[in-house]
Amino acid sequence: MKESLDMLQGGSGASGQDHGLRQGLVSEEAEFTREPLSADGPRRPGVLVISHGSPDGHWVKLVDEAVAAVKAGLPGGLPVEASFLEIVDGRLIQDGIDRLELEGVTDMIVIPLFMSSGSTHVDEIAYALGVKDTPEKETDLEHFRLSARVFFGEPVDDHPLVAQMIWDKVKPLSREPEREALLLVGHGSRHDGFRQRWEQGISSLAARVKDISGLAVTDFALLNPDSVHKKVTYWQERGYEVAIAPLFLSAGYFTKKEIPSRLEGLTYRYSGEALLPHPLLPHWMLDQILHIMRSMKL
Template sequence: MNPRNMRILPVLLGALLVFGVAQTQEMDHEEMDHQGMDHEGMDHSGHHDMTQEEYDLLRAKIVTYRNYTNEQIMDNMMQMPPTHERYISDTELRGDLGIIVLTHGAFEPGDTYFANSLTGLARQHPVAIGYGMAMMNGNHIQSAIDQLEAAGARKIVVVPAALSPMGTVYEQWAYYVGEREEAAYLPAPRVTSNVALTFAAPLAEHPMAAGMLLDHAKEISQNPEKEFLLIVGHGPGDPADNAIELEMLEKHVESVKAEGGFADVKGYNFQDDAPDEIRSANVDTMRGWIEEASAAGLDVIMVGYLLSTRGIQHKIPVDFEGLEFTFNEKGLSAHPDFAKWVEANALETAGQS
């Protein structure tokens, strides 16, 4: 495409801490890009020799795997970040409230940077992090529970570092803690706890998400009164789930519109994993909005309602080829307030805010 038609703000994460948080985000399985990942030396002990029934079940549940051979499925799974837990509080710390933060995980040094972003919380309460998608089992979550109970926890809050309750990784975590009947991937024994276990809400249901979106818009805004802001999301493929997610997104759109002073603000999902005709229709809708705004003399700016900075952003230039807009490709997990949201979510869920 003509580079004059689109400007992408570089994701300049100068601080290593912010970089780590940005790389340790939750992504749906279909969003991930494993190209170039070296899986030698990684711990994938949870990826046992799968049965044909398990391969077929994954094909039924994951669109990407529909036409994969067994070998291709296993190779893809082996390239995912390893599943493991990390206890980050001092071993001498004791507390009634224990906190588990579940995150998709990345590779080092990303996992360590994410852990470091939670050190303030870990000084106050026993905290463990569960890394990984938990496609095969929830052993790392169980281990985290056991460690928190050993630290004196009488109540445990599980915080999913996820954007939407419609994501498959979120759904798999919810399955393990008993919040969902069906596994999003493979079924396995659920976790057990001797104390009360509470599953917190994802970022989409928290008002801090709107502030992060607004901050990302301000980074590329020149004159809000003469700008149309488009907030774009990945979105679930299922129409009913997408409708629910759009309702949540609309609340953030209204907040950003009220606080940002933009001429207009809209939000919409690509439904990136939906059939081509559905996704194409969504792209056409958004292209129409951009064209209308440009015809009205407004500059178009765009931010992602996306947790990951490495998700679908690379598709944006193709989807909106020929249109003039400026796009901030940062995911919400790249925002400095992401770690603050984890802490606030944990304490609010525990009734200690």
């Protein structure tokens, strides 16, 4: 267990500002492993991490590495699967469910590895898993075949660890924080209800980043509906130098193509770095998993 915790704390990118957050989780994990809860009792818990999926093998590899770090930090023998909503053949959500149930899992902790509770994908996955009776938006996703009880977690939204990850990624771009505006750019949604949840979560996340960074301004923009060019122009006209932080799980089409295309003709700083890789993302998942496991009646 100690080696797995050391691994989660290590790696480049994490700054000293998140030391207290990491230490709190490490203490919780250590305490948890001393408790009598077993992964091999009459009811058997398991973990299913669900993300979108990508044709980019490196995108998938980064997710797999984060999930492997989570598995290393959990009690030995507890099954963990990483599955994808689409694209990654042989590793779709039903494939992950089937593998966990073949290992005897009766209580399935599902971590939706998406950036916002405003994602329509989170809504349709919850519906297809039987967590909710009807989806808020029409979906082609049918109910999955499963027998296990489902304990559905939370997407990223505005977790303090995520704010620290974002600042760790963009801090090298900062030269004069008192003259800089950081713009968090997320996917967003055009659908009522979902758009508002996107805005609420990313706005709160931007405020958290401001609290830990010392930047003069932190704000957000969405690709859907598009407000990126407008927001950059707004802050530049007020004399700020603008840096862009993509709020995406892993680098891919949106970070490499879509965001830069919305910024044509503007002056800005942009590393293109998504959340992964970062050692705090496994901690964020572990935090949820351990909390849910404590609430279970096994």
